[in-house]
Amino acid sequence: MRLMDPDAWKVEQAPAIVEGVDLLKNHRVHSDLGTLDCGGRVAAHVVMGNTSYFITTNTHYVPRLPEVDPKQILIRRDIEKFCHLPAIPKAPTHPQDHLAVMWWNPTPDDFVCPASGMTLTRGLGRIRGARFSKFSVRTHALIKEYEQYVKSLPTGTKPPLLLPQLVQRLQLSLERLRMPSTYVRMVVGVTTVQREYLELTGLLRYMTKYRPRLDLIDPADTTQPDDCVGCFTxxxxxxxxxxxxxxxxxxxxxxxxxxxxxxxxxVVPFAATDFLEMNPAAGFAPVLATDRLDDRLSLLHCTENTPWYRNPFEGHVASTAAAGGPGVGLAGGQSARAHSSRGASSSVSLRGRGSPYAAARTESKARKEKGPGPKLARDKFLPFDRPEMPTTISLWASALAAVDRSRPPSCGADLPQLYVMPEPALLASPDDPARRRMLYHHYTLLRYALMFRLGDGDEPHALLTTQQWRDIVQGKITKQGKAGSHAQARSASLEELLRPAFSACSMDDLTGFPVSPDAVPPLDVNRTKELLWELAEINFRYEFLVLDARASGLNRPDECRTCFASPRLIGMEFNESQRGFAARETDELLPHLLCMAGFMRDWSVPCERPKEIDNAKGRTQWSADSIHGLENAVTKYYTASFYELFGRAAVVPMRLDSSHTFSSAV
Structure with missing residues (x-):
């Protein structure tokens, strides 16, 4: 798609006599045009198949019907079921028009990749931040318009089912657009956001403007058609x-x-290919459809809205329940169970009996039973302090430290400690600064590939243990070590696990891993704080989704994501580190606490729920002290519940101070 050249609307005159028929024989300049003339301002002659047709219109131009495979999805010829499609806004002619970004074509200059030497991925990047901001601003404004429309409906009246579906699709597509991807997928992602935005705009216009005209509630005061795409019929x-x-x-x-x-x-019809991309994208299978137009459009509008993300904890919960573990598994329908079964097979394979990591766990357990050695293991329930660590949020840190560990958790004490991404303190824990710099550098090199793996819906995402993540950030991602040793088996298993993501990111040569100490760049404290905050936030957001599913027995991840500063699970903006649960102003913090407290009231866990959470329902008057009390209750209930159901310390949110200078790196 692209902006329309103003000259495109200057139509070329065509002959009036076609196959002996004079289409201007009834020409009457000053007569009123009837509806069956369809305006009759201009007309065109076209041939489709072996038949000649004439087209009349209430506009001053005629697009040429595109010649495509009849089983491919096209613009609808009638408006029986999807009557809003003609109301989609037409491409603007001015680049400053607020809709211009929705008809813009990205170029390689809009695709931003990490700086050379700061990643091993090739061809993986993100849409330029300024472009994404334009999409984000327009999308949120449109969603606000939708919310205002819903509020304007009479009590008990629901909006058309397609409206919330389009809103959800648009939100998910916008989130996906911010994730690391290949250039082709970024272009397809841009097109997806544009198409869904324009269709949602058309549907809102139809419901608020054209439907009232049709029902004579607000009749049009002109016969001049609006600047919309219209339709053939x-x-x-x-x-x-x-x-x-x-x-x-x-x-x-x-x-x-x-x-x-x-x-x-x-007039002479103009070709749609002059303004629209009609060729299919390479590497993407066509949408299978039938000869019936209704069936083809239903594929776009009537299928289930499937999120781009899949919670990797689902497999862990399912496998725990299947093994006879306590607690409840995910509930809420076939979709959740299907995802669970896909995730379970891959996540168990690296941790089951006979796996290279099983031996490491056995040795670790034996060392614990013998007593602590000269160096005590890090207590994950306590804050970890390093200059490059983000700032802890005091009540979250206090709540985590206060978790009662005097007895085993209800899920049992032997569950493996699994993480979506490495916990921040894992990278910051070595005492040797040079070793920490190497871990940070290794993670930076692998960051896009690991996020790509987490967001790839085609492959089940296996949760990894602390030791597996430690091996990854130490650079042990290819088969290495003494033949037949546990170390070699562990590195080989990680290479097998990560190879699909590495291949997708064109990371074919990993011989330079681990990186030579001489090649590790100096530590950028600001940038490292951002990356560690991001790790904490990704872990926290995924963990909250699965904690709610496990504690409530409900499958409601989209609702849970409304508790965060943004609904994203990956690709959060770094300025979110001062918003949401990290907000310092109580008025800004309160909505997020109330949101989480609302979900907590559905939880059934073997620890007492603070009364402040129940008392928050329906409360409208809040003082700074009462908000502080609610935050204290929410954080304590969250950390205690997570320990009871998963047997380890939760990864809790952190913040970047207001004095932090955000880096420009992607």
Missing amino acids: DDPRIAQILWKVCLPCWLIRPLKAFTDECILKM
Whole structure:
């Protein structure tokens, strides 16, 4: 898609006589044009198959019907079921128009990759931040318009089912656009956001402007059609409706049916390919469809809205329940169970009996039973302090430290400690600064590939243990070590696990791992704080989703994501580190606490729920002290519940101080 050149609307005049039929024989300049003339301002002659047709319209131009495979999805010819499609706004002619970004084509200059030497991925990047911001601003404004429309409906009236579906699709597509991807996928992601935005705009316009015109609640005061895409139809009744509500329409009739229609001018149709991309994207399978147009459009509008993300904890919960573990598994329908079964197989394979990491766990357990050695293991329930660590949020840190570990958790004490991404303190824990710099550098090199793996819906994402993540950030991602040793088996298993993501990111040569100490760049404390905050936030957001599913027995991840500063699970903006649960102002913090408290009231866990959480329901008056009390209750209940159901310390949110200078790196 692209902006329309203003000269595109300067139509070329065409001959009036076609196959012996004079289409201007009823030309009457000062007569009123009837609805069956479909405006009759201009007309065009086209040949489809072996049949000649004439097209009349209430506009001053005629697009040429695209010639494509009849089983491919096209613009709809009638408006019986999807009547909003003609109301989609037309491409603007000015680049400063607020809709211009929705008709813009990305170029390689809009694809930003990490700086050379700061990643091993090739061809993996993100859409430029300024472009994404334009998409984000327009999308949120449109969603706000939708919310205002819903509020304006009479009590008990629900919006058309397609409206919330389109809103959800648009939100998910915008989130996905911010994730690391290949250039081709970024372009497809841009097109997806544009298409869903424009269709949602068309549906809102139809419900608020054109439907009232059709029902004579707010009749049009002009016969000039609006700047919308309009539609082709061969049904005079549909043409009359569009003429009535002032939407562009092109009525197609066989040339032999021409009788007394009044046509003022004959024009040459312009080709849609001059303004729209009609060729399919390489590497993407076509949408299978039937000959029926209704079936083809239903594929776009009536299928289940499937999120781009899949919670990797689902497999862990399912496998725990299947093994006879306590607690409840995920509930809420076949979709959750199907995802669980996919995730379980891959996540168990690296941790089951006979796996290279099982021996490491056995040795670790034996060392614990013998007592601590000269160096005590890090207590994950206590804050960890390093200059490059983000700032702890005091009540979250206090709540985690206060978790009662005097007895085993209800899930049992032997569950492996699994993480979506490495916990921040894992990278910051070595005492040797040079070793920490190496871990940070290794993670930076692998960061995009690990996020790509987490967001790839085609492959189940295996949760990894602390030791597995430690091996990864130490650079042990290819088969290495003494033949037949546990170390070699562990590195080989990680290479097998990560190879699909590495291949997708064009990381074919990993011989330079681990990186030589001489090649490790100096520590950038600011940038490292951002990356460690991001790790904490990704872990926290995924963990909250699965904790709610496990504690409530409900499958509601989209609702849970409304508790965060943004609904994203990956690709959060670093400025979110001062918002949401990290907000310092109590008025800004309160909505997020109330949101989480609302979900907590559905939880059934073997620890007492603080009364402040129940008392928050319906409360409207809040002082700074009462907000502080609610935060204290929410954080304590969260950390205690996570320990009871998963047997380890939760990864809790952190913040970057207001004095932090955000880096420009992607």
